[in-house]
Amino acid sequence: SEVDVIFGSWTSVSRKSALPVLEELNGLMFYPVQYEGEESSRNVFYTGAAPNQQAIPATDYFLEELGVEKFALLGTDYVYPRTTNNILEQYLIDNGIAADDIFVNYTPFGHSDWSTIVADVVELGADGSQVGVISTINGDANIGFYKELAAAGISADDIPVVAFSVGEEELSGLDTSDLVGHLAAWNYFQSAESELNDEWVAAWKAAMGDERVTNDPMEAHYIGFNMWVNAVEDAGTTDVDAVRTAMYGQEFPNLTGGTAVMLPNHHLAKPVLIGEITADGQFDIISQTSEVPGDAWTDYLPESAVLTSDWKDLGCGMYNTETETCVQLTSNY
Known part of the structure; x- marks a missing residue:
């Protein structure tokens, strides 16, 4: 094929649809969005967050900082929310939260009638639990969901919401009054304080207009693209196999003041940030970790905990550490 590399895809469905073609033709794709993990293709570099770089730390924040005792896991009905919530449900149970204190609900894309679901969430706290x-x-x-919470008189102090798919772009042009004080977990926010970020945001606004915002998947592509360029220069070619080999251990400054490193499992080490939504649609960063290495296979589901991905030394994305064998016959679609 004439294509050296693809930067893109937004949903997990689109990524999984591209996988068979990428693998058959030995293509290369950089996927920039937080996702559910439980995948490791030799033809994809995952520059967005795996669950241990977003969902798990956000849950820890709820448990440790906000003293949350009962959890509502609310998602849109597709692969990313379902897999993420399977992991989180097990994680919460492992952390002493009773199964009865975890409410899981899925709604279709574009769902608009949130009154019953919000009532169910409020009911969880009827006994005084947080x-x-x-x-x-x-x-x-999301718009209807936050609006319904506000209409029910629920503030972020009463029932905090932490979102994994609400960022600056989603908030731009919205009336954010219903969302102020609620949280989001990402690996980057436009409000991150670093010289590099100031320059980057200024350049974006100069090119696209002052009202345009940056967001986490943009930073993921910025890192991934620069790493790819450096790998091509190191390899002296755009050949996929040579570039893949040159990608391992690539380092590039992220925009939050640290350094992104590409790991042998095709994931990045990234800091985890939690931000509080402000009235102007930006985020006040209230928590930031040091770099967390992305994990392709979660530690919190027994069948995945035994798996590791190492394309550099083991040449395998699904290596079973107990049997010491590569169990990847084909990708799991």
Whole structure:
């Protein structure tokens, strides 16, 4: 094929649809969005967050900082929320939260009638327990959800919501009054304080207009693209196999003041940031970790905990550490 590399795809469905073609033709894709993990293709570099770089730390924040005792896991009905919530449900149970204190609900894309679901969430706290919502609700459905919470008189102090799919772009042009004080977990926010970020945001606004915002998947592509360029220069070719080999251990400054490193499992080491939504649609960063290495296979599901991905030394994305064999016959679609 004439294509050296693809930067893109937004949903997990689109990524999984591209996988068979990438693998058959030995293509290369950089995928920039947080995702559910449980995948490791030799033809994809995952520059967005795996669950241990977004969902798990956000849940820890709820448990440790906000004292949340009951959890509502609300998601849009597709692969990313379902897999993420399977992991989170097990993680919460492992951390002493009773199964009965975890409410899981899925709604279709564009869902608009949130009154019953919000009532169910409020009911969780009827006994005085602190309730928190972990949201994998995607797209426009978010507007109706936050509006319904506000209409029910629920503030972020009463029932905090932490979202994994609400960022600056989603908030731009919205009336954010219903969202102020609620949280989002990402690996980058436009409001991150670093000289590099100031320059980058200024350049973006100069090119696209002052009202345009940056967001986490943009930073992921910025890192991934620069790493690819450096790998091509190191390899002296755009040949996929040579570039893949040159990608391992690539380092590039991220925009939050640290350094992104490409790991042998095709994931990055990234800091985890939690931001509080402000009235102007930006985020006040209230928590930031040091770099967390992305994990292709979660430690919190027994069948995945035994798997590791190492394309550099083991040449395998699904290596079973107990049997010491590569169990990857084909990708799991």
